[in-house]
Amino acid sequence: MAKRNGSAAGIKPAADTTQPILNVDGVTLQYKTKEHLITATYRVGFDVYPADRFVLLGPSGCGKSTLLKGIAGYMKPVEGAIRLKGREISEPGPDRVMVFQEFDQLLPWKTVKQNIIFALHNGGKTDTAAEAEEIAMEYITKVKLTGFEDTFPHMLSGGMKQRVAIARGMAMEPDVLLMDEPFAALDALTRLQMQKELLQLWEDTHFTVLFVTHSIEEALIVGSRILVMSPHPGQVKAELNAHHLNHDNVGDKKFAKVQQHIHDMLFADRILEEDVQPGARG
Amino acid sequence: MSTMPNVLVRSEFEAADIGKAETGDVARKLTLFERISDMNSVRKLSILVLVIAAWELYTRFSGVSELILPKFSATAEALYLAVVSEQLLAMVWNSMTVLVTGYAIGLAIATLLTTAATMTRFGNDILSTLTAMLNPLPAIALLPLALLWFGLGADAIIFTLLHSVIWPVALNAHVGFMSVSETQRMVGQNYGLRGLVYVAKLLIPAAFPQILMGLKIGWAYAWRTLIAAELVFGGSISDTSEGASGGLGWFIFANQMDLQIAHVFAGLFTVILVGVFVENVIFNAIENRTVRRWGMQAR
Numbered sequence: 001m002a003k004r005n006g007s008a009a010g011i012k013p014a015a016d017t018t019q020p021i022l023n024v025d026g027v028t029l030q031y032k033t034k035e036h037l038i039t040a041t042y043r044v045g046f047d048v049y050p051a052d053r054f055v056l057l058g059p060s061g062c063g064k065s066t067l068l069k070g071i072a073g074y075m076k077p078v079e080g081a082i083r084l085k086g087r088e089i090s091e092p093g094p095d096r097v098m099v100f101q102e103f104d105q106l107l108p109w110k111t112v113k114q115n116i117i118f119a120l121h122n123g124g125k126t127d128t129a130a131e132a133e134e135i136a137m138e139y140i141t142k143v144k145l146t147g148f149e150d151t152f153p154h155m156l157s158g159g160m161k162q163r164v165a166i167a168r169g170m171a172m173e174p175d176v177l178l179m180d181e182p183f184a185a186l187d188a189l190t191r192l193q194m195q196k197e198l199l200q201l202w203e204d205t206h207f208t209v210l211f212v213t214h215s216i217e218e219a220l221i222v223g224s225r226i227l228v229m230s231p232h233p234g235q236v237k238a239e240l241n242a243h244h245l246n247h248d249n250v251g252d253k254k255f256a257k258v259q260q261h262i263h264d265m266l267f268a269d270r271i272l273e274e275d276v277q278p279g280a281r282g
Numbered sequence: 283m284s285t286m287p288n289v290l291v292r293s294e295f296e297a298a299d300i301g302k303a304e305t306g307d308v309a310r311k312l313t314l315f316e317r318i319s320d321m322n323s324v325r326k327l328s329i330l331v332l333v334i335a336a337w338e339l340y341t342r343f344s345g346v347s348e349l350i351l352p353k354f355s356a357t358a359e360a361l362y363l364a365v366v367s368e369q370l371l372a373m374v375w376n377s378m379t380v381l382v383t384g385y386a387i388g389l390a391i392a393t394l395l396t397t398a399a400t401m402t403r404f405g406n407d408i409l410s411t412l413t414a415m416l417n418p419l420p421a422i423a424l425l426p427l428a429l430l431w432f433g434l435g436a437d438a439i440i441f442t443l444l445h446s447v448i449w450p451v452a453l454n455a456h457v458g459f460m461s462v463s464e465t466q467r468m469v470g471q472n473y474g475l476r477g478l479v480y481v482a483k484l485l486i487p488a489a490f491p492q493i494l495m496g497l498k499i500g501w502a503y504a505w506r507t508l509i510a511a512e513l514v515f516g517g518s519i520s521d522t523s524e525g526a527s528g529g530l531g532w533f534i535f536a537n538q539m540d541l542q543i544a545h546v547f548a549g550l551f552t553v554i555l556v557g558v559f560v561e562n563v564i565f566n567a568i569e570n571r572t573v574r575r576w577g578m579q580a581r
Contacts (some may be wrong), residue, residue, distance in 0.1 A: 074468060092471040104464045109487045109576045122473040122483070154577025172473075 014144040020047035021208055022071065024081035024177050028233075029063060029070050040066035040120055041234035043080065046227050048176060051206040055242070057213060059266060063234025064212045068180050072098045084175055095121030097169040101181040103161045104166075105114045106153040112140060113149040115166045123172050126139030142201060159190040167196070177209040181219070195221050198246060199257060201211065216262050221253060228262055290480060292453040330524025352544040361548035370533060374552060377529035381508050382437050385444025385501065392445065392500075399456050400481070406456075421507040422439045422445035439511045446503035458489030491573045498565050505560070507531075507551055530556075 022176040024047070029189040031042045040063035048054045069075050071082055073092040081224075083087045083220055084096065097119075098104070106115050118134035126132040138147050153161055169177050183191040193216065204208070215221050219226050224243035228234060242258065247257040318324055333356050340346070340355040348356065360562045395412075399404030428438040438551020463486055466472035470484035486493065528536070534549035572581040 072468075072472065074471070092468070092474075094472065094474050096472075098468065098472050100465050102463070102466070104463050105464065105465050105469050105488070107469070108578050109490070109572070118483075122475055122479075124474065152576055171418050280516075 010120065014135050016029060019049075019050075021050050021085060022048035022210070023047075023086075024071070024080075025083070027067070027070060027077040028079035029066050029075060030076065030078050039233040040081070041070075041229075044229070045080070045233060045238055046236065046239065048210060048219065049181060050208055051069040052103060053209050053222060053224040055213060055226045056229060057216065057219040057223075057226050057262070058197060058237075059214055059231050059236065061231040061234075062229040063171045063231075064214075064229055065116075065180055067234065068098070068178050068212050069208065071176075071253030072096055072178055094119075094125065094172055094262070095175045095250070096121075096178055097172045097174040099162070099165045099169045099182045101184050103153075103158055103185065106161055108153050111150050111152055112145060112156070112164050113137070115153070115164060116140070116171050119168045119172055125172055133170050135179075139171040140164075140203070142170070143167040143197070157190075158160045158186050159194060162186065162194060166201070170201065170205070173207075175208065177207055179209060179211045181212055182257065184213070189222040191218075192247075198222060198245065214257050216266075217250065219262075221247055221250065226262070228265055230266070318412065327581060342423045349543050352547055356544040357547040357551065360542070361551055364533070364548050364552075368533075370530075370548075370552060371455065372532050373528055373530050374556060375579060377508060377512065377531070378556075380439050381443065381504055383436075384440040384508075385447055385504055387440070387445025388444045388504070389451060389497075390499065392455065395448070395452045396455040396459070397481075399452070400485075401460050409452060409456055413449050416445065417449040417453065419445070420567075421503065422510045422514075439508065442507055442511055443504050446507045447500040450503060451496040451497040454499065455493045458492025458496075459485050461492070462488040469527035492577045494565075494568065494573060498561065501560060501565070502557075505557055510536055 006104060015042055024154065026043045026045050028042050028044075031040060044063075045278065046054075054143055056067060058064050066075070070077055071089065073089050073096065076090075079132070089096075097234065100102050106112075108116065109120055113133070113136045115127075116139060117132045120132045120135060121163050126135065137149065140146060143166055145160060145163055145167070148156065156164065166179075166182070168181075186194060198209075199222065201207075211219075211222055213222070220242045224238045224241070227236060228238040228240065240262070247254055301438050312320070314351055338354040341351055353361075362372075395405070395409050397408035398404075424442050425438065428441040432438040432441055470480055475484055500505065508529070509531045512529040513535050516532075530549060530552055534546055534553075537543075537545035537549060569579065
């Protein structure tokens with residue numbers, strides 16, 4: 001995938017955008033707990049196009065994280081199909097890299113650079129050590145962690161750890177980057193900073209990203225298109241555009257209107273208030 | 283809102299210019315005394331010096347018999363003599379050879395058991411049942427049986443050592459594998475790790491703190507078992523050939539028979555020294571290079 005068209009500025013991606021890169025078709029996902037069989041999503045369908053910043057938004061229990069696990073290949077749908085570039089997904093693979101919420105996604109026995117090299121090497125991305133090193137350093141620079149490449153993860157702050165995880169994911173140049181509430185465990189100021197940096201990175205390379213969040217505001221800032229989901233079981237409620245909204249619009253009438261619209265949509269179902277954070281600032 | 287309690291409204295302000303802090307230092311270098319007294323080794327060593335001083339003073343002035351409690355200086359002298367002219371180091375070497383043999387075979391068996399337990403449910407059942415049953419059994423209790431099966435000699439000791447190594451190592455490694463976080467497992471699979479590569483590159487390093495703990499416990503059990511076994515029938519082993527082929531336990535046993543109490547103490551000291559060396563120097567070095575460096579274990 002040659003997606004490094006760094007010169008192409010703006011929202012409109014240059015490459016072949018008529019074909020969806022990821023196709024989720026009528027997917028029902030179920031998992032077992034000790035006592036129950038839970039239906040996490042019910043016949044969910046959507047298409048992700050190249051260079052989309054596609055957000056799965058919904059309250060707890062709408063199956064958005066489960067859906068992401070299904071796309072990553074950790075679980076199989078009981079109904080429907082998930083296709084990446086036309087091929088059905090059967091197992092986890094380096095063409096879809098996941099960035100998790102948990103800080104322990106970095107391997108603690110490897111330094112920042114080694115974590116990225118580990119991914120490149122095992123994911124079959126590079127053949128030579130020199131090449132892996134070069135790519136790793138390039139992405140460490142991109143996420144502004146120069147000088148920390150030989151640091152072990154336990155010495156880093158939460159925000160820095162997530163930056164490394166993002167760098168590791170992006171270095172793989174996957175077809176789609178899967179982000180499961182990557183900023184949810186960060187403090188508000190760091191989260192704001194990370195959202196901005198993610199958008200800057202996207203401006204650089206226009207990678208395709210699938211982003212899960214339960215914050216309406218974060219969805220509007222980060223996303224270009226938003227899939228609103230309702231809970232128990234997760235179903236598609238709406239698909240909205242948000243490519244015209246970012247940090248600069250927070251507080252605008254335009255922004256507030258969309259925010260309120262989604263809020264109403266979600267609360268129409270009388271969802272417990274604490275499940276959704278409509279006003280959760282950045 | 284009307285329900286709001288009354289608050290005292292005060293005027294706001296913003297500091298125009300934050301000057302340099304003039305009282306106290308932001309970062310002050312610790313004094314020499316503070317730094318020395320922070321050193322663990324210094325504090326521990328000073329306790330050791332106190333104990334030795336008390337021992338020496340007591341034995342000098344209380345008139346206690348040399349056969350009950352020799353002086354520290356006599357013990358130190360005995361230790362020196364034993365090293366120089368009584369081949370104590372060769373005996374330590376003999377003990378270590380047996381120990382390392384038993385430890386290595388034990389690790390190999392433990393690895394097989396853990397692999398089976400991690401791969402299959404049947405293996406898991408075998409390991410948990412056997413561990414629950416055999417782990418509480420002190421290895422030294424198997425010695426009489428081992429003597430019967432393997433005769434007097436190193437084989438019998440190695441058999442008992444196996445028992446003291448296998449269970450703690452296998453149990454800890456298994457618990458370690460089981461408790462590797464779901465996120466890290468998913469990360470490994472995400473980058474294409476499968477099967478044995480997945481075990482080698484992800485599970486083992488991720489479970490390394492527990493694996494190392496098992497190795498330490500296994501070593502500690504084995505060392506104690508070895509000395510005890512040699513004490514029980516060290517004499518027989520020393521008969522197997524001319525010269526010094528007994529172990530450290532035998533050294534203690536034989537000197538007690540000869541009423542060389544200072545030498546008995548010297549033997550005990552050697553047991554302690556070897557134990558401290560392995561546990562505090564070798565394992566500590568491994569910990570510093572691995573789990574502590576990785577922040578997977580406190581301090």
